[in-house]
Amino acid sequence: MSKISKNVMVIGGGIAGIQASLDLAERGIKVDLIEKNACIGGRMAQLDKTFPTNDCSICILAPKLAECFRHPNITLHTLSEVKNLSGQQGDFKVKIFKKARYVKEDECINCGQCIEKCPMRVEDEFDMKLRKRRAIYIDYVQGVPSIMTIDRENCLFFTKNACRICEKVCEREAIDFDQEDEEIELNVGSIIVATGYDIFNPKSLNSLGYGRYPNVVTALEFERLISASGPLGGHLTRPSDKNEPKKLAFINCVGSRDIKNNPYCSSCCCMYTTKEAMIAYEHNNEIETSIFYIDLRAAGKGFREYIERGENKYAISYIKGKVAKILEDEQRNPIIVYEDINTSQVKQFKFDLVILATTMVPKKDAVTLAKILGIKTNDFNFFKANSYYPQISSKEGIFLCGACREPMDIPSSVVDASGAAAKAAEAIMRG
Amino acid sequence: MSNEDIRIGVFICHCGTNIGGVLDITELIEYTKTLPNVAYSAGNLYTCSEVGLSNIRENIKEHNLNRVIVASCSPRTHEPLFRSTCQEAGLNPYLFEMVNIRDQDSWVHMKEPQKGTEKAKDLIRMSVYKASLLEPLEKMQVSVIPSAAVIGGGIAGMNAALTLANQSFKVSLIEKDSELGGLIRHLHKTYPTNEDASNILETRNLAESHKEIDVYKSATIEKIEGYVGNYKIVILQEKKMIEIEVGAIIVATGARVLSPEGYYNYNGKTIISQLELEGLLKENSVNAKNIAMIQCVGCRNEERRYCSNICCMTALKNAILIKEQNPDANITIIFRDIQAQGVTYEEYYRRAREMGIIFIKYLPDKPPIIKEDHLEVYNEFMNQVIGIPHDLVVLSMPLIANEDSERLAKMLKVPLEENNFFLEAHVKLRPVDFATDGVFVCGSAHWPADISESISQSNAAASRASTILSKEMLEVEGSTAEVNPDLCIGCEACIKICPYSAISKDEETDTAVVNKVVCKGCGVCGASCPQNAIIIHHFTSDQIIAEIVTYGGGD
């Protein structure tokens, strides 16, 4: 066997990046895992449960997060972004920009005292802005590394040269306002890109009323609303009046399969809307759900059976048809206008809560990253993958996995990630 | 260790609101403190978080704990993590016990929190009694043979072999047919690029000429024994038995196409299968002008509930190819849901519409009826029956599991799911692993997969296999069975029942012997032994009886 001398860099610490890193690390290869946020975990950490097993998402993810943190072959670079790349397969030089955390990583024990005292209230991106966090924070309770971060944009010390209260209450003297951003250089043999996806903002679809109607939410918002660790503590109520919703509607293909927005299919929505309806039903057996769809795409293992289960055991009705218009009544109930194709009649149906299955879209900085890495993107700004060898990018030594190349679900991302790990390993063995 | 020395620490997990929202954790903590040998008891918001884990480590030291119990979720997902946490704090990992008060308690008793809390008390108490009797165990070390066997020489198998071989691992690629290539050999062109299938088949030459790959064609597997890192496979090739030794096995046996015989008056001439159409396209002999394709033939029904994943795209591809050759052809695809996930496939579907291919959705209870020169189908979009002229009907048949998958599964001691596809260890997070260590799966053997999916999975399986092959030594489970030769009467009941073939007979002493590396500690042998001669370490009779007794099962 040839000797391995180079590290592999993995960009993105979601489930794909984590799986790729773990495979490589277990394979005996040293990995630099680059994560833009303060914690790894990505989108999967935001989910309540996962289809088709309805496993609690964070519960199956958490052991992997811990493994990533503890593995001697993995170096975690959080709050970090790739700024420059030179060299070629076997010998890449990468410049990484590391934002200061203002918290000493070795000292903070995540006791949370600083959070209690921090006077700032900031929109919490992890919770889809459904609640506020503080200016010193951790993305989520199980977040890894499990230490605090000060958000410079909102911290009173940085904005108004005041406060510093966290510094005073921290018994371990872990706060360090003198930390500075730094640039480090890594030398790696191959690179795996696993930067994931963003969510389409349905505000531009005016007829659906998102942003105007409080009881029209996106699927990821709903995921947080229903999550045990979410802003409602797992007790589902609707935004306008905190009443328990009984009639739910999901609208599939919001912003996808749509030439005017995103022509592609978002791959997972048929399944995750079913899952969310199932979880809602488990919370409250009086809940009835309608899922409006164009084609029910459930080709994965056990997926079709999952849909059948939803229909038979979870009071889900699947209604063929896309919804163009949502109205609202005086009690702020969303009213869906849809065509019942059995009668060819257009009907109006009142729901308590409407959930929009919004498309997975490329990360907003995907094009910038593609330029830095020198890889191609496709027409929609996903990273361009080989048609038959999907982990292969347009550049030698750089591999792709997960939703950064195409919308996909967790199992596909995990497969993709392991596959990319194999290719990245192969590359440094040749190189 | 005498009873006085036992110091148990109990960590009760809130799991956010998963447990804490139902059970009264404070009450549980207080209750636990009253139990014998409990030196410490506390709650954790999320025990599996880094905070929770360091909390365990610190308290082991601070309170001098020598047994640890975590009352939380399922050992299936979390036991390895907690065990290694104990180990990091200097405690033997087998002095750890886990109580599932979530999946089996707070989730089932969501509506009756008081009863749930009482049940949790019982469960924790039982665990405390067992923990007092736990013994330290050692994990075994085994060496690893740094080579792999790939079973099946289709695109998945060939690519898995290549990926491993390119990393300098020796690979035996075993194919039952006389040539490599699998189903792709029968295809005309491949989606989504519509290039000749022969392009993809070039992988064949790469695999056959790779110096690290030994290809066995016209070869069948006769026997598989051994365990992770050390498998022995007996291959039958041209009446010759060949024995190979490998550290890991990748199953890439693919699937087959369901025969169209008996569906929709199939006649092989005017009513043919999609696979037969590929053949006609290859020979450039599609003469029909009005072609109707029917999707989901023989699947998504009572008999076969699943969607076969690849048939929509295959039909789209062949329809597009015919249209490209003959723009005047009228092609109608009669479908249930068009499965064209993702970016490229949806684009491909749009392209098919752009070329003028017609799509009609049908309902399973009103399938199309084929008449002499037209077919009739109830069109859900119009609420009426529509006639479609045809001179050729093409049936899209699903991929089904190979006939010999059951035989192979038995030899590998891995499970199949209800449709006889191989069942992975965990749908979400271990999609190409088996629960059995050292065995992996990819391609259509796992589930109907197209070329790019098969390749992606084969890379993944190769990656997973390489995590084993790259190690010189592996650690294996320490909680195994042990036969007391003094009590054993050599009846072989345990040998017959062991699902892992871990027990054999020592001919000299005429007693059963457990191969500890293969043994998973499942306990079946212990339960079947008429002599009580088998000890299942970590689940000893004493330990289990202590649990039962304290629950109230007499003395």
Place this chain on the structure above:
Amino acid sequence: MSYNYFLGCVIPGRLPFLEASARKTFEKIGMKVGDQANCSCCPDPTGAAQLDHESFLALGARNLCLFEKSKSNVLSLCSGCTESLKTIKYILDNDNEKKEVINSKLKAIGMSYKGNIDIKHFAEVLYENIEKIKKMVKKPLKDLKVAGHPGCHYLRPSEIMNWDDPLNPQTLDKLIEIIGADPVDYNLKNDCCGNPVEKTDKEISLIMLENKLKSMKEAGTDCIAVICPACFQQFDFNQREINKRNNTDYNFPVFYITELIALAMGMNTEKLGLNFHRIKVNDVLQKIT
């Protein structure tokens, strides 16, 4: 290039008072708009267009030729006319084959379409001059709740109209806002008033109208603002019809946006011909004085 008015059929033939308010408003903001002689029906996008595409193109192209000859852009007082003329221009400018066919027909009357003038809806031009209007407001229509009905042909198809957001129109509400009134947000703002359906089925046309009125009423409105004579007719003529049939009491005064602007600029109500409205506007006039 300056503008000439394209009046269409409905305004000169039935609702001249709408024209009066428009002319006065444009005068007030200092825009000189000429008159174009010899115009025919646009033709009606909901009428002739449905019968024969070629004649639709030819008639419209003839109108455009007249403006080309006067070297003047089209300022249309009607949404239907605007859409027709913009559509015809769009088709002829983008489809050479069709342009040649139409020009061969126009030859019979000695004309030829070139495609060198622009077409605008009057509300489009008002919006472009919104700052000027703002300065001229003397009597802001304070507390007047106005349900703007932008109508269909002012907005859609957006690929051709290329102006306001076709599904979330803003310009009319902005004009309502600038004269001091409160634009009302109502559920069915974007829906058709029902006027074109009258040709096929009056009953359905009235149901559509009633849906709109109901939605306006729920949102709490004092009056309705429109920018198309077809919509004006539907709202002003048919509220009573609905009341008669359904025993309802809809009585919303209907204004052309130029009437409201003129009022806010303090113009004489008599000269605007507000007395010719079928639904009496007195309540609103009282409210704003």
Place this chain on the structure above:
Amino acid sequence: MQMVEFEFRNELIKEDFSLNYCYQCGTCSSSCPVALVTEGEYNPRKIIEQSLLGLKDLLIKDQKPNIWLCCTCQMCVEECPQNVFLTEIFERIKNRIVSEGEPYPETFKTQAISVIENGLAIPLTQPIIRRREQLELPKVESADINEIKKLLEATDFKKKIKILEVSK
């Protein structure tokens, strides 16, 4: 039973290619203000499905759904996720209904006759002319009716819409 007519379908597609892209999601119906109030009598999605399958009899003869109820508001066109130009496709179909001599609503014919005769859909009347004067509006200089007639002869308008004799 209706048979798919490939040729008719292809003719319609030739007239407006966007028809091809429809995948029958029903967005058009959901956005249509007429479909909302007609209990299935008018349904844009269904008309498109009939067009895709070339069901000529339903579209041209039976006219079910009643295509003349389209209000041309173009909401469907704006909302359609596949950019199908429904209103335009319907216009072409209505043109066919007319040119093939199938019945269509009388009001369309009346309006057409007025345009042929007066150049205007609504001719000027004396009371209106007086009202214009009252409002100090300039005199309307109407279209040269001979020009209109000549032009419409060139396009064969009368023949196409089956008006043989225009009464005085």
